[in-house]
Amino acid sequence: MIPASFDYLAPTSVEEALSVLAEAGDDAKVLAGGQSLLPILRMRLNAPEKVVDLGRIEALRGVRDGGDHLAIGAMTPYSDVVANDLVREHAGLLARAVETVADPQIRHRGTLGGALVHADPAGDVGAPVLALDATMVVVGPGGERTVPATEFFHDLFETAVGDGELLTEIRIPKHTGWGSAYEKFVRVSHQWSIVAVAATVRVEGGSIAEARVGLTNMGNTPLRATAVEQALVGSSASGLADACAAAAEGTNPPSDLNGDADYRRHLATVLTRRAVQKAMEG
């Protein structure tokens, strides 16, 4: 399968990328790592006239210590996110979730920012970014703005990033000392989550002092399970099942060949309990 013809533009700075995008109008597609976009182009589900490749913009790669937060460049490949010591120490949940994305080859090419803007609800990056209270840095012709993760995901494949704009950085508040786990339920190891749960907790004296829980593939966007987070405060490892029973409340999971909505609701409660339990262990 071969994509339809397109003009290829490879800017080397964010400023140049913005002006290229402004000139290209609405029939341009931004190429990050390409691990979702290239299959779409090959199957001709989309046939843009112009493809704007961000791969030559070095400034968009890497992880920086921003004091109370980590600043991750949007074009940082998954494998660099997973291997990064700062991420592992201060945002362990993100590393645990990202290491489950697809397979090693895809993780070498695919990028954190590309996946967030693609906003596939079955993708594994939305739930941890939501649960970790990240802030997205979006630049456009009007300058730079920040969008909290809770306002970033609008709908299926739709985010706060508008036409002519780019996601440049993901800022994650440090969760140093928090335990974390990503429980992913799949039929085939390198496939998309049927359901997955991202949990990170701060434990004090054997019980949960603070909890953050994100859900993958339980609706049109990744979701935050705030009712569970509140119910978990004060729980010990033996009292998790009750607090996690509400994990599917307010969700609207899809029904497909992998499972119907009721099955996914059930999975969400089970995986939430397992994820929180593992997160409490470290």
Added chain:
Amino acid sequence: MTRITVTVDGVSCTDEVEPRMLLVHYLREVVGKVGTVVGCDTSNCGACTVHLDGRSVKSCNVLAVQADGHEVTTIEGLATNGELHPMQAAFHENHALQCGYCTPGMIMQAVDLLKENPNPSEEEIRVGLEGNLCRCTGYHNIVKAVAAVAASSSSERSSV
């Protein structure tokens, strides 16, 4: 058309390509590296795996223009001076191939796997090869071959 320069198996290649050309088609049809095969064409099977700047990628999921200025190693670039790479030799010795179609990708991913984790457990080998499918389902001997290379290089290390 876009002019690209890519180092393929140590040789610098400069060509005019259409931006929509996939790296795997560039390697096979323009450079002539037909050792790299197209398997599923949907980026599932990993048969087209090559190394791009030393890291494994699925070459059906990369545009040739994205490789401009970078280095590609294919299965044809693994052997040195006519001598098989240890992973190629181990696949041969352990009968780690049946029809052979997945083999170029399996070997390229296995080499990458041992570079990142020189001493993997059996489970780590299986997880490390999760993006490579064998249509003959001959995984057992593939895992055995990778383990054999890991074991022989770790005994080499300890004997130094």
